[in-house]
Amino acid sequence: MMTLYVDMRMNCKRSHDPKSGSHLSKVWNIIQIVAAFSWAVVKKAGRNRKRDIESLDNYHDIKRDFLFHIDPSGRSTDELLVNYYDMFKDLYRDPINQLVSRTLNDFPTIVYLWNAGMLKFSNERADQFDILKRVISFKNEFGLNIDMPTKFLLRIDDFPRFDIGINGLMDFHDICKEFGIDYLIGVTPFITDEPFMPSKKMPDSLKDDEIDLLLSMKRDSVEFGLHGITHRTLYKRYHTESVGLKGAEFKGSILFAKEYLRGIGIQVDTYIPPFNTLDMNNYLSIKDLFKGITGGPEAIPTIGIRHSPTSLKGKPYIPVYHPFYDKCSCIAEILDHIGPIAGARIIPLAVHWSWEIGSKFSHFRKVCDIIAGKTIKWNELYSIY
Numbered sequence: 001m002m003t004l005y006v007d008m009r010m011n012c013k014r015s016h017d018p019k020s021g022s023h024l025s026k027v028w029n030i031i032q033i034v035a036a037f038s039w040a041v042v043k044k045a046g047r048n049r050k051r052d053i054e055s056l057d058n059y060h061d062i063k064r065d066f067l068f069h070i071d072p073s074g075r076s077t078d079e080l081l082v083n084y085y086d087m088f089k090d091l092y093r094d095p096i097n098q099l100v101s102r103t104l105n106d107f108p109t110i111v112y113l114w115n116a117g118m119l120k121f122s123n124e125r126a127d128q129f130d131i132l133k134r135v136i137s138f139k140n141e142f143g144l145n146i147d148m149p150t151k152f153l154l155r156i157d158d159f160p161r162f163d164i165g166i167n168g169l170m171d172f173h174d175i176c177k178e179f180g181i182d183y184l185i186g187v188t189p190f191i192t193d194e195p196f197m198p199s200k201k202m203p204d205s206l207k208d209d210e211i212d213l214l215l216s217m218k219r220d221s222v223e224f225g226l227h228g229i230t231h232r233t234l235y236k237r238y239h240t241e242s243v244g245l246k247g248a249e250f251k252g253s254i255l256f257a258k259e260y261l262r263g264i265g266i267q268v269d270t271y272i273p274p275f276n277t278l279d280m281n282n283y284l285s286i287k288d289l290f291k292g293i294t295g296g297p298e299a300i301p302t303i304g305i306r307h308s309p310t311s312l313k314g315k316p317y318i319p320v321y322h323p324f325y326d327k328c329s330c331i332a333e334i335l336d337h338i339g340p341i342a343g344a345r346i347i348p349l350a351v352h353w354s355w356e357i358g359s360k361f362s363h364f365r366k367v368c369d370i371i372a373g374k375t376i377k378w379n380e381l382y383s384i385y
Contacts, residue, residue, distance in 0.1 A: 053081065053082060053085050056092075058092055058313075060311070060314065061092070061310070061311040061312060061313070061314065062081075062084075062085055062092060063081065064311040064385075065088075065307050065310050065311055066081055066084050066085075068309070068311075068345065068384075068385060069135050069307060069345060070084055070135070070138065070139060070144060071144055072146075072148075072345070073146070076142075076144065080142060083138075083142070084138065087134070087138055088134070088138075088307070090305070091131070091304075091305060091306050091307055091310070092304075092306075093304055094280075094304055095300070095301055095302065095303070095304045125297065125300070125321075125322070126297065126300055126305040126319075126321040126322070127321065127322065127323070128308060128320070128321040128322065128323065128324050128325075128347075129323055129324075129334060129340075129341065131305075131307065131308075131321075132341040132344045132347065133340050133341055135307075135341075135344060136340065136341055136342075136343055136344060139343070145343055146343075147343070148343055148345060149374065150338075150341075150342060150343065150344050150345070150346075150347060150374065151345065151346055151347070151374055151375065151376040152346075152347050152348075152349055152371040152374050152375050152376070153309075153318065153346055153347070153348040153349065153375070153376055153378065153381060154181060154182065154183040154184070154348075154349050154351065154371070154375055155183070155184050155185075155186070155225070155272065155294060155318075155320060155348065155349065155350045155351070156172075156183050156184065156185040156186065156350075156351050156352075156353055157185075157186045157227060157272065157350065157351075157352050157353075158186065158188070158227065158231075158352055158353065158354055159185050159186060159187045159188065159210075159214070159227070160188070160191055160206070160210050161353075161354045162191055162192060162193055162194075162195050162231060163193070164354060164357075165207075165210070166209070166210055166213055168353070168354070168357045169213065169353055170213065171361060172353040172356070172361060172364070173217060173220070173222070175361055175364060175365060175368060176222075176368065177220060178368075179365075179368040179369065179372040180372060180373065180375075181368050181371065181372065181375050182221075182223075182375040182376060182377045183222060183223070183375070184222075184223040184224065184225050184270060184378045185217070185222060185223075185224060185225070186224075186225045186226070186227025186272035187206075187214065187224050187225065187226060187227055187261065187266065187268065188227045188228050188229070188230065188231045188274070189205060189206055189226075189229065189257050189260050189261055190202060190203045190204065190205055190229055190230045190257070190260075191203060191206075191230065191231055192230045192231060192232040194232065195231050195232050195233060195239075195274070196233055196236070196239065197232070197233075197236070198232070198233055198234055198235060198236060199232060202230070203230055203232075205260065206264070211264050214264070214265075214266055215264075215265060215266075218265065218266065223269070223270070223377060223378050223379060224261075224266050224267065224268050224269075224270075225268055225269070225270035225271060225272045225294070225378075226254070226257055226258060226261070226268040226270070226271050226272065226290075227272045227274060228241045228242075228257075228272070228273060228274035229241065229253050229254070229256070229257045231274040232274075233274075233275065238277075239275040239277065240273075240274075240275055240277035240278075241273065241274040241275065241277070242273060242277070242278055242279075242282045243277050243278060243279045243282065243302065244279070245281075245282065246281075247281055247282075247284065247285030248285070250281075250282055250285050250286065251285045251286055251289070254271070254286050254289060255289070258289065268290075269290055269291040269292070269378070269379060269382070270290055270291065270292050270293070270294060270318075270378055271286060271289075271290045271292075271293045271294065272294045273293075273294070273295060273299070275298060276295055276296030276297060276298035276299050277298045277299060277302070278293075278295065278299060278302065278303070279302040279303075280302065280303065283303070283312070283313070283317075284313065287313060287314075287315040288315075290315075291316070291378075291379065291382040292309070292315065292316035292317070292318055292378065292381070292382055292385075293312075293315065293316070293317050293318070294317075294318045294319065294320065294348075294350075295317065295318075295319040295320075296319055296320050296321065296325050296350065297321055297322060297325060299319060300321075303317070303319070305321075306319055308320065308321070308346075308348050309346060309348070309381065309385055311385070316381070316382060316385045318348055318381075319348075320348045320349065320350035324347065324348060324349045324350065325349075325350040327355050327356070327363065328351060328355075328356055328359075328363035328364045328366070328367045329359070329363040331349060331351070331363075331367055332363055332366040332367045332370065335367065335370045335371070336370070346376070346381065349367070349371075351364065351367070
């Protein structure tokens, strides 16, 4: 016991020894210097990463998406933008098909062969539910998950449908009115009756009863998009109305279609590509003619997997991927389990009204019941994006 007491006393004395204190002071100084140096390195690396991002061609698109999806208040730091890009850089990557198509656009035969071979069998898929979960996870990690009501952006394809015209569409529209659902419908002004057979023949324009229904829907505040010109494919093997066309040719046909619709009293502010296919040449040639452009799973090989909505070349691009691009029976099921993405600012949905006739729109009714009071107009999105 005495020995233990003496050892404790000696240790106490050593700890107060001037020489020992001097030694500890030196160690402490070294620790401070190393810490300061490390912090300086980290800060410099952060500044360098920020400069790296600012030097990207799509920097303004990245920042616009960040402010829309992550921090609408705009109060976050530059370091957070760097962290955001690190986590979501895969959504800003240009696919190889896009680069090939842009380079070889003056050789349409090669573009067709490339598309038919590479795009037709592309197995790259996007899970929009997963992308939204990543957004929510990022916001939670950095304390940015502000209580924000989720809004739904509804897109309806095929007015008129090539095989059944508008038979059943009024019932669909009445359901939307009943639930107070805002939606945009894609109009094809010169619809073909053989969408999968290439032809240079120009189909007839819209029929009188189709125009009357459009004008009736307009009075009910429905919004309209241009769903191609004829909805007829250029190629048998690869279904597209526009991939491979030169920019001036494609733009001219779009202007012609818009002018026709304007003449019957229909304004189209959104472009919906038939078959969901377009390439970057198509996109760049018409982006200034619309407030926004949409896409879908089939556009992934040429445009890439993106946020939705996203800023692409300074214009809102609103693709709809699975599971929100599907039959309403599947969409309703996934919306029943929306908890993991609650708080997502916008969820775009794509519905084909003709796919729902077989169920007498019962599954669509369920979707409407879920999203009622939570839809947003497309032009409202354009005003804030």
